Each structure stands twice: as C-alpha cells, then as structure tokens.
Amino acid sequence: MKENSIIVGLDIGTTKxxxxxxxxxxxxTLDIIGQGSVPSEGMKRGSVVNLERATHAIRQSVAAAERVSGVKVGSVFVSVAGNHAKAITSHGLAAIRRNQEIAQPDVDRAIENARAVPLDPNLEIIHTLPQEYVVDGQEGxxxxxxxxxxxxxxxxxxxxxTAGPLLNLRRCVQEAGLKVDGFVLHALASGLATLEALEQTQTVIVIxxxxxxxxxxVFKRGNLAHSASIPIGGEHVTADLAQILKIPIEEAENVKRKYGAALPELADQDLTLEITTASGSTHAISAFELSRIIKPRIAEIYGMIRDEIDQALGPVELVAQTVVITGGASQLRGSAExxxxxxRLPVRVGRPRGIGGLSDIVSSPAHAASVGLVLYGIGEDGKVPDMIFEGMDTGQQGTPAPVSAGNGTLVTAPVAAPVPSNDGGPVIPPAKPDPTALPKKDKPSFGERIKNIFKDWV
Structure with missing residues (x-):
C-alpha cells in the first residue's frame, strides 16, 4: 500500500x-474527501484537441475538489481512454537455480523478459500487468x-x-500546475472500482x-487480460436524437436523460412529448418512439463489443460468466436489459464499492473510473489491497437473487453461478435465444434502422 495517505484521481473524459x-x-480503508466535476472542454474521444481549453477545465475540476476537501492537490493519477491505447499479452521466462527458492528478483526478471517485445517506437508503455504464474508447469x-x-x-x-496523445495529456495536466503520478487505462480503473469479491474468481467483461x-x-480472476476501446458513446445517442428530431444538442441530451430508454417496451407508454425544432415548429413524439431512435445506437455499441471479444478471445458466452456495465451512459434505462x-449473460450495473466518506456523491456508475484511479494509486500492479474491501457483502452462491422482470419490478429467480451483491445493482439474467432472430449477416445496418425508425415516426 502507498505510504502517502492522499491519493487523487483525474478522469478526463469527452463530456466531463x-x-x-x-x-x-x-x-x-478508503475515504473520499473531495470531488469536483465540470463539463469537459478541448477533448474528443479520449484525446486532447484544444490544449488551452482542456487545461482550463482541468483547473476548474481540481479546484472544485480542493474546496470540498480542504486539501491542496499536487499530483494526480490520470485516466487514458480512446483507441490510441494498444494492448498485447506477452510471455516471460526465468530460470531458477536448483535448490533455491524463487525470490522477488526472479519474478522481476521474468516480467522484464515479457516486456522485451518489439513495440512501435511511437508507443509508450502504460501498464505491465502480470497475470498468473507457472512454476515447473504448475499453473494458477x-x-x-x-x-x-x-x-x-x-x-x-x-x-x-501512442506517444503524441499521452504527451498532450501530460502537458495539459502539468500546465494546470499538477504532476502526473501515472496514467491508468480507463477500463482498468473502472474494473478496480466495480468488481465484487465473487467476480474476482470469474471471467468478467467490464463495459x-x-x-x-x-x-x-476483460478480467480473468481479477486480472485485466484484454482491453479495447469502441469509438462510440453516449454523446452519439444524443447526436442521433438531435439530428432526427431537429433540436439542439443540449435539448436532445436533456430529453434523453429524462425520458429516454434503450428498450422501447420500458419507455412510459402514456407519455407524449412536445418537441420544438430549431426552426420554431413544434410536433409531438411519444416516449416509445423516442426509445426506438435510441435503441439501435446502444445495440450497435454492444454489437461492436461482442465482435471485438469474439475475434480476440472467442464466443462471449464461452469466455465470460458475467457482464458489468458502468459509466454515465449505462444509467440510461434499459441498458442492462x-x-x-x-x-446472453447475466448483466448488472456496476457502482464504486468499498469506499467511505463522500460515498453518496461518488456512488453512481458515472464515477466508477475516477474512484478506480484512486484505488489504483493505493495498490500495485493493478491490485487493490484486500483490506480496502473488508466487510463487504459478497452474496451467496446458488441463492435466489433479485432480477429485473423487464417491467420495472423485481422478482426472485434461482441462479446457478455466484451472484454479485445488490450494492452494484440488480443482476439481469441472460435471455433465451430467439429462434426467430435474423442471422447477423441478414440484419439491417444501423443507417437502415434509423431510416426505418424515422419513416415510422413521420
């Protein structure tokens, strides 16, 4: 555990x-003593596009957290997102002299040999995360x-x-008067904050x-084993609404948050909205029709994730036992369903766990990565000390767990695998395969689906 008792996480996202x-x-244990969130400026898809505006927003966020905590921030752990981050798994080997115990220098030597792989000179190593070790053929x-x-x-x-985006990110933080303690992959930070004890023994997909x-x-027995970034997020849903409904982005975001749903059947069937377009004309749209615009984009994100994992690791159903969704866009109603x-796996919404202090302020999925940055700063090699999470309820294997019935109510259903506690949100059981579903190659494209939705709406 780190000697410094104050750890600061700075999550630099596209929207906040x-x-x-x-x-x-x-x-x-870990107490959260300060938090500050401001709208993001100068960032796009995890990369800096305007140094001055990004630096200004960082200063504002840090200042807000300092006012709450009464602590002056000098250094931070910074999140790294976007497709400029690359990941590979490498194998390392170290010979041990007979009749000698394995010592830490031997472990370091094996890891160093694993790091000795040819990389593009334009890449900067962010993490070297050991998985499980093998001694004389004994695994696990x-x-x-x-x-x-x-x-x-x-x-x-x-x-x-990629060195360029990292240098730009570091420069923004430094010009805001801060030192970079380290960069942390966004997916790793989110996993550290949301994975529960039972999930540490499984293979879990964190989105x-x-x-x-x-x-x-993709976390295998608590270790990050695969990572990827999809260049689509919640703001693309907002852009779809703004384009199709002909309304400003700000109003589209407000409509999405208040009335939107990822599944039309979960929308308020009796609610009709009056929309005023940018030209001043008004028209009505039901919450059901609104959700029909939202669903294709969320489904596209999940489809791209599934394709990524299928190609890299194999069929999702055979690779993982659970899916945890987190982040601000995961709060859209129906996202888990x-x-x-x-x-086709159990799904739950992940929230930061194992924290005290201002836990009510940072307990939402939107704060998973920022809390995870602090947890990363406490531990080593992507591992959080067990004492941080001591006393947490981890659920019981094979016991009934509350699951969504799809209509906003909770029902009790038996489960066969370890089930995370309710602190992270209800677990959504996998649906049965639909024999009438179209094969993937016959499904309409996203653009065709949007056209059909727009046609039906008009």
Missing part, C-alpha cells in the same frame, strides 16, 4: 472532467515468491499508448460507457 480525492484511513499461481522450482513463467498484459468512447476490459439480450 472529474477529480476525486481519497484518503487512506488509519484502519486501511498468484505469488511464486518462496516456492521451489527451476522454471518460472508469467503472462504479462502490456498496455501502451464503461462514456460520452465519446466505450472502454472494455439490452446488454443481456445481446451478450
């Missing part, structure tokens, strides 16, 4: 910039120090970012749905 200040309490070893063997192997997940990007992390339909 959030600063979270955490303090390690005497008992080893988490800590080999002290064991006997002659052959130590390790798989390491290496995350690297952080942000404004400009959707970041994906639609994810269940697309992935």
């Amino acid at each position: 910039i959030t600063t979270v200040i955490g303090e390690i309490a005497p008992g080893g 070893i988490k800590s080999p120090v002290g064991m006997h063997g002659v052959r130590l192997e390790v798989d390491v997940h290496i995350v690297a970012g 952080d749905m942000g404004g400009g990007t959707t970041d994906v992390g 639609l994810a269940r339909d697309r992935f």
